[in-house]
Amino acid sequence: MRTSRYNTLPQLAAVMAGFTLTILPLESEGLLRWAQRLEVGPAASIAVQATGDLHRVLEPLHIEWVRREGLADLDRLGWSDDPARLQAAQRVYVSSSSGHSQPCAAVVAAASLAVPDRSAATLAHPTPIPLSPSAPASTPLPPLPAITNGQPRVVALAGDSMMAVGLSDILLRETAADPNVRVIKAFRSGTGLARPDVFDWMQEYPAMIGSEHPDAVIVAIGANDGQGFVEDGKVLAFGSDAWMQVYQDRIAAFLSLLTQNGATVVWVGLPPMKSAQYNEKAAVINRVTYTVVSRTPQASWWNPLPHVGDESGRYREFQTTPDGRTTRLRAPDGIHLSDEGAMLLSSALINWLNAPPPPATAQATPPEPPKLRARKAFRRKARL
Numbered sequence: 482m483r484t485s486r487y488n489t490l491p492q493l494a495a496v497m498a499g500f501t502l503t504i505l506p507l508e509s510e511g512l513l514r515w516a517q518r519l520e521v522g523p524a525a526s527i528a529v530q531a532t533g534d535l536h537r538v539l540e541p542l543h544i545e546w547v548r549r550e551g552l553a554d555l556d557r558l559g560w561s562d563d564p565a566r567l568q569a570a571q572r573v574y575v576s577s578s579s580g581h582s583q584p585c586a587a588v589v590a591a592a593s594l595a596v597p598d599r600s601a602a603t604l605a606h607p608t609p610i611p612l613s614p615s616a617p618a619s620t621p622l623p624p625l626p627a628i629t630n631g632q633p634r635v636v637a638l639a640g641d642s643m644m645a646v647g648l649s650d651i652l653l654r655e656t657a658a659d660p661n662v663r664v665i666k667a668f669r670s671g672t673g674l675a676r677p678d679v680f681d682w683m684q685e686y687p688a689m690i691g692s693e694h695p696d697a698v699i700v701a702i703g704a705n706d707g708q709g710f711v712e713d714g715k716v717l718a719f720g721s722d723a724w725m726q727v728y729q730d731r732i733a734a735f736l737s738l739l740t741q742n743g744a745t746v747v748w749v750g751l752p753p754m755k756s757a758q759y760n761e762k763a764a765v766i767n768r769v770t771y772t773v774v775s776r777t778p779q780a781s782w783w784n785p786l787p788h789v790g791d792e793s794g795r796y797r798e799f800q801t802t803p804d805g806r807t808t809r810l811r812a813p814d815g816i817h818l819s820d821e822g823a824m825l826l827s828s829a830l831i832n833w834l835n836a837p838p839p840p841a842t843a844q845a846t847p848p849e850p851p852k853l854r855a856r857k858a859f860r861r862k863a864r865l
Contacts, residue, residue, distance in 0.1 A: 609726040615764075616750055616771040616784060618794055622833040623781040625697060625745055633663040634834060637695040639686060639739070640702035642670035643751065646812065647823035648701060655831055662834050665693055668701075674731045675706035682735055694742045699830060701749040703770060704816060707762030720765055732773040736780055746780035747833075749826070752789050753796040755815025760796065788825040789818065 628634050636656075638649050645668045656662040667689035672680040706728070709718045717724040739746050750767045754760040767784075774782040789810050791797040798811050800821075810822035818826070 609722065609729050610772050610776065612725070612768050613772045613775070614768075616767040616782065618784060619787050620782060620784050622747060622783060622829070623745060625833070625836065627837070628661050628835075633659075633661050634697060635663050635665065635693060635695045636834060637665045637667045637690055637693070637698045637739075637744070639667040639689075639698055639700045640749075641668065641672045641704055642817060643704045643749070644668040644699075644701035645670045647818035647820060648749075648826060651820060651823040651827040652699075652830065655827055656834075659831075659835070662831075665690055665695060667698075671705065673702060673705035674735060675708055675710050675728060677731070678711075683738060686735075686738060695744045697834065698739045698744050698746045699749065700739070700746060703751055703766040704763070706766055707759070719762070725769060728769055729773050732770055733777075736774065736777050740777065740779040744779065746774075746777070747830070748774045748780060748782045750782060750784045750786075752785045752811075752818070753794065755796050755798070755811070759816070785826050788829065789822050 625634070638644055638652060649666065649668055653664055653666075656664050667686055669680060669685070672682065672685075674682060677683065707719055709716060709724065710727075711717070712723075712727050715723070717727060736746065736748075748770060750770065751763040754763050771782045774780045786794055789797060796811070796815070798809065798815075799807050800810050801807055808821040809819045810825070811817065812819050
């Protein structure tokens with residue numbers, strides 16, 4: 482009898498069905514989280530509804546505890562690169578091993594860290610601040626206190642891919658041998674302030690810096706925030722009044738977190754973008770961030786435009802150097818900075834970090850009292 486070397490279509494269908502029936506109970510919560518993180522729109526609404534119904538049916542079976550326990554164990558081994566999740570998983574492990582909590586509770590607590598608690602970042606939304614007509618084309622960097630001998634200035638680099646791609650690489654490389662500056666990495670690509678349900682900076686930033694207290698924070702964020710989001714069950718369209726109100730609130734809360742230990746914050750605005758549609762969104766983000774940041778005493782909004790834009794304030798992809806070479810200032814995606822473009826920004830930022838304190842000015846001699854001046858004048862005349 483000859484054995485077939487190939488599987489039949491019914492066999493393939495049976496395997497796929499078995500795989501699906503196995504995965505769905507284990508990953509129903511993960512599928513729901515995935516749907517909730519989609520960009521707001523009709524497709525996301527359908528996906529949330531479908532995965533939510535599935536999760537509600539399967540949740541009473543408590544099958545997902547296997548997945549949660551596995552994720553918690555992996556976190557404790559350092560599998561995750563999410564700082565807040567790693568930090569909390571370690572706390573859960575210590576608590577469990579010391580006998581102060583049950584292992585089951587530890588598993589559930591660690592698993593819940595996969596998606597930060599949205600309520601932790603929910604604030605009362607005040608009346609939105611009237612937007613500045615436009616962000617200024619040129620802005621100065623704020624003065625910093627003098628560096629103490631033997632104590633380098635601690636600088637945190639925070640933000641999304643606008644910091645992670647290009648800028649952070651150059652800043653880290655150029656400060657590696659600088660005894661006056663010590664850099665902390667606190668950035669994550671694909672994040673922003675518009676979607677704390679995807680990545681909550683209010684929880685992640687403290688975990689990223691740990692016990693450090695930066696003297697200065699350089700922030701480059703906002704490239705992913707040109708989208709609508711859901712707040713209190715309502716879809717807020719990008720750029721609407723309600724969206725502006727909530728987004729301003731999130732910027733203010735983030736600034737408060739960054740400056741709570743006295744750090745000076747420089748918020749790097751978004752550079753001009755190649756896509757006209759994306760550039761319009763970036764301009765709105767810049768206006769909102771400038772409006773909020775400029776009202777924070779310890780923070781300054783810094784425009785990269787003079788360094789990487791053209792004479793008209795538009796997108797510039799290439800630059801001709803004094804020796805006649807052509808260099809690329811922007812990445813091929815038309816969004817991020819190239820290494821050469823990042824170097825133009827980083828050199829200004831490094832000079833700022835290393836700038837000596839302003840020279841002490843000699844104190845002006847206080848004016849003499851009138852009677853003293855009269856006596857001196859009388860004595861001069863007497864000597865003549």
